[in-house]
Amino acid sequence: MPKLEVKALSKVFGQNPEKILSLLERGENKKSVLKKTGHSVGVNHAAFQVEEGEIFVVMGLSGSGKSTLIRCLNLLIRPTAGEVLIDGENIVTCTRDRLLEIRRKKVAMVFQNFALLPHRSVESNVAFGLELQGVPQEDRLQKARNAIELVGLKGYENSLPAQLSGGMQQRVGLARALATDPDILLMDEAFSALDPLIRKEMQDELLSLQDRMHKTIIFITHDLDEALKLGNRIAIMKDGVIVQIGTPEEILTSPADDYVREFVQDVNRVKVVTASTIMKNPDPVAFAKDGLRVAVRKMREASISSIFVLDKDRHVKGLLTIDSAIELLKDNRTDMDSVLNRDILSVGPDTSIEELLPLVINSKYPLVVVDEEKKMIGFIVKVSVLAGIIGEGA
Amino acid sequence: MFRLEIGSYVERVIDWMTIHWAGFFGAIREGLSAVIGWFGWLFLHIPFVLFVVLLVLLAWRVAGKGVAVFTAVGLLIIRSMNLWTQTMQTLSMITTATLIALLIGIPLGIWMSRSEKANDIIRPILDFMQTMPAFVYLIPAVYFFDLGEVPGTVATVIFAMPPVVRLTNLGIRQVPKDVIEASRAFGATGNQMLFKVQIPLAMPTILAGLNQTIMLSLSMVVISSMIGAKGLGIPVLNGITQLKVGEGFEGGLAVVILAMVLDRITQGLGRFRERKDARKHSSK
Ligand SMILES: Nc1ncnc2c1ncn2[C@@H]1O[C@H](COP(=O)(O)OP(=O)(O)O)[C@@H](O)[C@H]1O
Ligand SMILES: [Mg+2]
Numbered sequence: 001m002p003k004l005e006v007k008a009l010s011k012v013f014g015q016n017p018e019k020i021l022s023l024l025e026r027g028e029n030k031k032s033v034l035k036k037t038g039h040s041v042g043v044n045h046a047a048f049q050v051e052e053g054e055i056f057v058v059m060g061l062s063g064s065g066k067s068t069l070i071r072c073l074n075l076l077i078r079p080t081a082g083e084v085l086i087d088g089e090n091i092v093t094c095t096r097d098r099l100l101e102i103r104r105k106k107v108a109m110v111f112q113n114f115a116l117l118p119h120r121s122v123e124s125n126v127a128f129g130l131e132l133q134g135v136p137q138e139d140r141l142q143k144a145r146n147a148i149e150l151v152g153l154k155g156y157e158n159s160l161p162a163q164l165s166g167g168m169q170q171r172v173g174l175a176r177a178l179a180t181d182p183d184i185l186l187m188d189e190a191f192s193a194l195d196p197l198i199r200k201e202m203q204d205e206l207l208s209l210q211d212r213m214h215k216t217i218i219f220i221t222h223d224l225d226e227a228l229k230l231g232n233r234i235a236i237m238k239d240g241v242i243v244q245i246g247t248p249e250e251i252l253t254s255p256a257d258d259y260v261r262e263f264v265q266d267v268n269r270v271k272v273v274t275a276s277t278i279m280k281n282p283d284p285v286a287f288a289k290d291g292l293r294v295a296v297r298k299m300r301e302a303s304i305s306s307i308f309v310l311d312k313d314r315h316v317k318g319l320l321t322i323d324s325a326i327e328l329l330k331d332n333r334t335d336m337d338s339v340l341n342r343d344i345l346s347v348g349p350d351t352s353i354e355e356l357l358p359l360v361i362n363s364k365y366p367l368v369v370v371d372e373e374k375k376m377i378g379f380i381v382k383v384s385v386l387a388g389i390i391g392e393g394a
Numbered sequence: 395m396f397r398l399e400i401g402s403y404v405e406r407v408i409d410w411m412t413i414h415w416a417g418f419f420g421a422i423r424e425g426l427s428a429v430i431g432w433f434g435w436l437f438l439h440i441p442f443v444l445f446v447v448l449l450v451l452l453a454w455r456v457a458g459k460g461v462a463v464f465t466a467v468g469l470l471i472i473r474s475m476n477l478w479t480q481t482m483q484t485l486s487m488i489t490t491a492t493l494i495a496l497l498i499g500i501p502l503g504i505w506m507s508r509s510e511k512a513n514d515i516i517r518p519i520l521d522f523m524q525t526m527p528a529f530v531y532l533i534p535a536v537y538f539f540d541l542g543e544v545p546g547t548v549a550t551v552i553f554a555m556p557p558v559v560r561l562t563n564l565g566i567r568q569v570p571k572d573v574i575e576a577s578r579a580f581g582a583t584g585n586q587m588l589f590k591v592q593i594p595l596a597m598p599t600i601l602a603g604l605n606q607t608i609m610l611s612l613s614m615v616v617i618s619s620m621i622g623a624k625g626l627g628i629p630v631l632n633g634i635t636q637l638k639v640g641e642g643f644e645g646g647l648a649v650v651i652l653a654m655v656l657d658r659i660t661q662g663l664g665r666f667r668e669r670k671d672a673r674k675h676s677s678k
Binding site for chain 2 (some may be wrong): 024074076100101102103104108109111113115117118119128129131132133176180186
């Protein structure tokens, strides 16, 4: 079961939102609904699932409905139609008390402008959620201090929010959300108000926290670099509609439409596109046990001038060139082991182009892509790296 | 032109109320005069020196040395004009009036902040209370409550309550939306929101309302005395009616001193809260 599932979720703002639903069913879009009825469509038939431990990023231009969508996930905004299932429970139809409990224990939120209580100390801000639950003072302060330490604010327990920088204030916001030990974190443009350097620091921090805590995170941003860096999967929104959901690479390499394409065109592909996307299939390859003649025949059939030679576990033994093979045959020898080029570099499938670049430039031979068991799954030549950078053929 | 007999309608309503609600007004009269009497008894039984010391210490703590000195000198001047008893009588009336104004005004302000309908209904009533010349409702007040401190206090409450209502409403409405939203997101109930977020954040504004309410109630001192309330209004009235310029001036001066002392102390109270917070938070 997914941790969080959203089914046919719509939110329309205006006098008579239910009436607008039938228009949306018929495929009318935000613009035409606004023109005809004066109603503003926030979210239009959104549907997705988020697995436990995943960082799910929602990205889109301003006004595309990201904030509305994320607020439907804890019912700060009540959807006009649709379901929000948390651990299989539809929170749209649950009782008021149950909703309070879910907000207090299961789902916490981090806000773009921090939204801290200005009259309370850092410690008391962080303990706020626990205080609402009625956790006794000693207990909640202990948990608050743990959360404060987790986000690196130890020593600032008694400061007021106004005495802290923006980055530190958002750490307080994060600690406040973590203090109740929720399963799900909702983060609405949580880092958008911060300076670029601080922002990057917070992104790294979030990733390292996530490594330890394995929360389910819904992260809203309008920034593609941030989305690519943080997201296990990314949903792209336009005019209230989710137009594409996919891994960062899927979004980059096969954008669903022009809107997404425009989004991704400026991206720094070097950081995102990985070996697995640009590698070529390891076909043909030669196997050591088949001998030299088979290897030569395979090269001839594929009209290539070199071939990788693998052992029976598909581990790479080396690269055989046609020239050395012919030399050997002239001497009537078949022990190809002696002429294999063995200084072959191998990389993992998740290696980014940025990391591949220096390797491929300095290597005479193609790079080999191997899985965790060191089995060859593909190879990379210089030209595929270049193609990957400019976004062709991938 | 036809004439709308608003005046005679009001008269008839007032007459009717005087007869049929006599019990109700009687109870209010008893209650108010007990409270005013109790404060009067308290203030006059505290020895002058102790009273001065207590007030000066309070002034020092919340508003600083300057206000403390001013308070000491001011109270001594009042005493030296032989107006101490009248000042305490006035103080007991405005204390009572202010307490009642807070007791009614803060909940009203909270209600206005939560309901647009309440806001729409109460707002014109507040305008009415503040701008209708006080003399006009002095007369029905005398009908209902007889002469003395009670009708004066009632009139004072009516005139002085609007600021605390308005500023409570304003203060709560000014609480940032994102803070409210965050509190909801963490599962605050309506009451938790009110007492843990809205009222604390609105407190400086509410205190400003308290300050204005006290000032307005002091401005009713002379008017109250015209319907028989004791206190600092008496020497002022004597000054006017019997052309005793000196006595009138002394009474007026005492009112001014009392007003300034209370104003500085209540203003200081707002700043004091902030300073206290800051100290508390930077102590470690
Ligand atoms: N309270 C509201 N009343 C009317 N329209 C709203 C309201 N909140 C959001 N909208 C509309 O919904 C759309 C999506 O807004 P929002 O979710 O804030 O977008 P984003 O967070 O992606 O910038 C916008 O067109 C906006 O005008
Ligand atoms: Mg937004």
